[in-house]
Amino acid sequence: MTTLPEHLQKELEEHFKKFKPNEKQKQEITKRIETLYEDAKIAPGEAIGIITAESFGEPSTQMTISSFHFAGVAEMNVTVGLVRLIEVFDARKKPSTPQMKLPLKAKYSKTSEMVKEVSMKIKETKLGDITEEISINVAKGSIEIILDKKKMRDTDIKLSHILTRLKESFKTLTLKELKDSISLKGKDEIKLSELYKLKEKAKTIHIAGLKGITQVLPIKDDDGYVIHTAGSNIEDALAMEEVDKSKITSNDVFEIAKVLGIEAARKAIINESLKVIKDQGLDIDIRHIIFLADVMTRGGVIKGVTRTGITGEKESVLARASFETPMKHIINATLIGERDDLNSVVENVIINQPVPLGTGLPGLVMKSNKK
């Protein structure tokens, strides 16, 4: 008795509705589909890992390397193509071009002004963005911050807010409000080199918006406004009232894992790889992508396809050693008297034994007929 997978059952029912077969025909159809399904099932022993590797490896030779994709705005470039695919599989901690898509709730996106307001709220404003100049006063040994009133008005930031942020960041310094500037001074004399460092730090002080969002671009689509951002900060975006929380997307897989958990990260890996593949006009079956994402996330953390990731955590010494840095693995193996049980592929290739995959898997023994 075979039970069809859910999506096949659904498809079958839809067809029944559309073509309206009679009971007898229905039975026949189901039976045919069932045998087809049985026949198309994957065979035990199939070296599915290698097939997946091939399915990615072969088309990757056809991908373009040109890494940037124009998304309408100069600063909103996205890494695409082979480079991005490698980035996802490597499990790099930060994508080279982090991005988010934040769909707005209908309430907050009635007019383009409202949308603009929200996007200003999302974009990170640093102190350097709203000042005319931050300079060092050598004579007084202080830092002078001259604010840009116009930009402050544009971004709707109050002076008091800046002051509190400054106080939080420079706890040891004293603040002094002058006519149209703020002066920062230490209790004791500060060395010039120190002062310079403080000045640079002051520039990057976070004043408003979501940390790490360097660019925002509202784009209108069928379901309303979506704000595309350069930089990713899911945690803070989730806290925003204006954003439709259920539809936030980001291309930062590690951040997704941190905020939403490993299952979400798995899905993110699938989506990101799929995006690259579609974008390059290639066709790789979803099963391979799902499989790779499963391998990468099965331990509860994201492991890259690198010598420190999946391959590095193999149990077999020889399998690790034959990939990269063989000496390191062998030396470390000697320290604990590591045992290699020769369960996987390369080890057996190395010592000239059948590989436990495919036709090498079954342990079939025939007794010869002695007469």
Added chain:
Amino acid sequence: MANFVYKKVDALVFGLFSPEIIKKMACAKIVTPELYDKEGFPVDGGLMDVRLGVIDPGIRCKTCGGSLKECMGHFGYMDLARPLIHIKYADVILTTLRATCRECGKVLTDTKIKIEVEEETPAPVVTAASEEEIVLPPLPTVEEPVKKETKSSKNIKKCLHCNAKQFTIKLEKPTTYLEDEKKLTPIDIHTRLLRITDEDLEKLGLDPKYARPDWMVLTILPVPPVTIRPSITLETGERSEDDLTHKLGDIVRINQRLFENINAGAPEIIVEDLWELLQYHVTTYFDNEISQVPPARHRSGQALKTLTERIKSKEGRFRHNLAGKRVNFAARTVISPDSKLELYEVGVPFSVAMELTIPERVTEWNIKHLKKFVENGPQKYPGSNYVLRPDGKKKKITEETHEQLLEELQPGYIVERHLMDGDIAVFNRQPSLHRMSIMAHKIKVLHGKSFRLNPSVCNPYAADFDGDEMNLHIPQTEEARAEAEILMQVQTQIITPKNGLNIIGCSTDSITGNYLLTKNMEFPKEDAIQILHTIGVYNQERFEKFKKNVTGKEIFSVLLPEDFNFVGQTKNKKPFIVKEGILIEGHLDKATIGEEKGELIRALYAQYGQDIGIDLLGKIFRLGLEALLRNGFTTTIADTDLPTEIAEKCKETIYNAERRVAQLIEQYQNKELESLPGLSIEDTVEVKILDTLNKARSRVGEIITEISDENNPTIIMAVSGAKGNLLNLAMMAACVGQQAMRGKRIENGYRHRTLSVFTKGELLPKAKGFIKMGYKDGLGPEEFFMNAITGRDSLMDTALRTPKSGYLYRRLSSALQDIKVAYDGTVRDANENIVQFIYGEDGLDVSKTEGGKINVTRIVKEIVGEK
């Protein structure tokens, strides 16, 4: 039959040799750096000692008595005058020294920290020592715990057990240890390490059974057998020694000097110097690529290849010799096409067929048959090259031996006969990127010197005939042949597991031919029958039904099985209908019979199975060629001639676009242009210009499509999907269009312009890489330059991509290679850890599906009937 003893290696255990073991397994003590005496014989106690194995043919080993092939060599040893640090374990020695007391050798930490460490890293290794105390988790993995121990013990100034004061120990790379700025000699280190108890070693994460730290300080050095460092005899008769022998020679020499000096009571300074020199030699013996250590060199200045270099990297032992091996029974030569071959065949030249052989066992039923091969011998085809006697002796068939061999041939013998038609061979083209790069073919022995294959199987191999070479392997056992035939033959590989589409299909000319044939060709009855005969169809019944004139559709229909129904779409979305084996409507093209997309091919394959499927595919392919052959087909430069009015229209379109761009530039210069959201003015004008020019180019393409003459060969090729597209035609006939780099027009150089013929800051189309001419009319100098820019860019792209994607593939395959589908349907790795509970969430094998799906619609339609 011989009684085989099948040995199976169950496991490998890694560990260090103790000095005792080294001594025990040694067959010779090496005491002299001399290699040979005056007569050229190896010196006793030298590095080429005869007890260490044989490297010359005809000599027997002094230790085991084996000959060159039998003896695998034996180790020797040498006593070191003073202990030395093993460079690869310098770090481990350091951490161990730091973690233990300098006086009593106990671990410098309390139990509390110890437990913490063990809980943090539960380790996979179970040792004999820890089996009794099951409560404790087994040993933690290597370095980490050692580091943690030292971290926690770094601040401990006094031993908790004996109250001895502790000092900080530093490692001055590579092999000098300093304790409180005073040098620690290897002797001191050795005595300290000896003090550490087995129990304490376990706490440090070392297995005392396999890796006592005092073994990491060398007191005795194993000398590898000569078989791993054979010397080569040059043409001049001179012997050239292996790099390792050179290095070992240095070690022995300095070691002996050190011995002599110590015994003679030489001053401490001299002894120390020699000691250090010996340390250098032993260090470079293990690894000649350590930073801070100058590599040991040949006299020519080339660095020696010592132990680590032998193992490491792509050319090292692992990747070069162990993970990839050389094979016998293989051939390689240039490939060339032969569409008369079946897809599952490979044409093999006689010269190859008479060199490669298939072993065939003599039985009483085939002895007559096999005797013929022996009689023919190696010179006459089909003959045989060797005869194997039941006792395992291999006899070459020559003029002298063949009479005798013929006589003694009897059941139980094995004849290695030449390749013949129908034998199974495995055919491969590198790079082997997917499993379709290695497929099994049936051999067809042909004249000539190249391998012949059907052009249809070029796609899976990614082969062409511009000088490509391919490899052929002959499986030697029944099991191998069966596997190749059942699992690897071309017909089993039509559907790729990448996406469930057919990787094998018709291409180029055969698509053009079939397209024209099924569209509007007509032949007299006789010609039609002749065509069908040529491609191998002899369906007399159908031939009799032919009228005086036969349409192409009818000819094609003869190929199809009579119960075949199919509804599909042609490339231009027109219906393609086959009813009961007759093509009723539509024509063949890329969408029905092409590679990847050929729906008809997939339907035939799914319905009638591999063998009929591949047969039909071969016939369809040849039918297309035959049709073209009968009609003639060529593409000329005149194909791209445009009627004057069309050419005018194209010119006008481009002219208008140029005017529009000029307007945009003017607006921009007058600052009348409004910027697009999120863009600067400069970017806005760029985007708008690019948009205008691209639109103009597409418009030109459309104009050309309008005229598309159905009899224009270039257009036929584009429409049928055989090769090229209408955009290519537009590029030849009318306008090449904008040359884009990174999604932008060609950018200015340092001097604010692309080329010095333009004024600075120029924004006009031609100054930024718009080519308004077509290839046929010819490009202007500046246009040609712009075209070369993008051309160079794409070359660079390819050159950089290949290694990148190759490395990605290597990483993927080494990460995933051990993962398989288990008998219970779950997906597991080599150690039976589950990856997926059911493969791909539905358990389907992509290569058995149609585009990753089961075609429900087809089944329903088939049973309910078309609606």
